[in-house]
Amino acid sequence: QVRLEESGGGSMKAGDSLRLFCRANERVVNSFAMAWFRQAPGKEREFVAAVNWDGGSLDVAEFVKGRFTISRGNVKNTMYLQIDSLRPEDTADYYCAARTGQLTRLLNEYVYWGQGTHLTVSS
Numbered sequence: 001q002v003r004l005e006e007s008g009g010g011s012m013k014a015g016d017s018l019r020l021f022c023r024a025n026e027r028v029v030n031s032f033a034m035a036w037f038r039q040a041p042g043k044e045r046e047f048v049a050a051v052n053w054d055g056g057s058l059d060v061a062e063f064v065k066g067r068f069t070i071s072r073g074n075v076k077n078t079m080y081l082q083i084d085s086l087r088p089e090d091t092a093d094y095y096c097a098a099r100t101g102q103l104t105r106l107l108n109e110y111v112y113w114g115q116g117t118h119l120t121v122s123s
Contacts, residue, residue, distance in 0.1 A: 002026045002112045004096045009117035012086050020081040020117060022096030030076035033103035035110060038092040045095065049081065050103035059103055086121045093118050 008020040022034065035050035049060040049070035058070055069082040079096060094117050097110035104110075 002029060002098065004098060004112055004114035006094060006096045006114045006117035009094060009119045011120045011122065014086055014088060014121055014123050016086045016121075017082070017084045018086060018119065020083070020094055020119075022079040022081075022114060024077040024098060024112075027077055029098050029112075032098045032100055032112075034072070034079045034096065034098045035103065035105075036070060036079075036081045037095045037097060037107060037110075038090075039095070039116075040089075040092040043092075045107060047105040047107065048094070050105065051079065052103045057103060059105060061105075083119075086119075088121050088123050090121050091119060 003025045004022055006022050012018055031053045033052050036048040037045050038048050039045040047061050049068055051058050051070050051072055055072035067084050071080050096114040098112040099110045
C-alpha cells in the first residue's frame with residue numbers, strides 16, 4: 001500500500017523561507033503524478049502545485065506563483081515544496097498527494113494522501 005509522509009512544517013516568521021518534503025514508501029510512485037494541497041483553518045483544501053512523474057511538467061496555483069516551487073527528488077518517490085517570502089496567509093496544513101497518470105489540480109483525482117504537515121507563519 002502506498003503511504004505518503006510529509007515533513008518540514010513548523011512555526012516561521014513572515015519573509016522566511018521553508019522547504020516541505022514528501023516521501024512515499026513505495027517506488028511505484030516513481031510513475032505517479034504528485035501534488036501539494038493546503039487547508040487553512042476554517043477553509044476548504046485547495047490546490048497548491050503539482051508535478052508529473054519525471055518532474056518535466058509542473059502546474060502551480062496562480063496565487064503562489066513566484067513564491068512556491070515544486071520539484072521531484074532525484075529519487076522519484078520524493079517531492080519538495082520550496083516556499084519563499086512566507087506570509088501569514090500561508091498558515092495551513094500542507095498535504096502531499098499522488099495519483100497514477102497525469103498531474104491535475106482536481107483534489108478528488110488523487111488517490112493517495114499524507115497526513116499533512118502544519119505551517120504557521122507569524123507577522
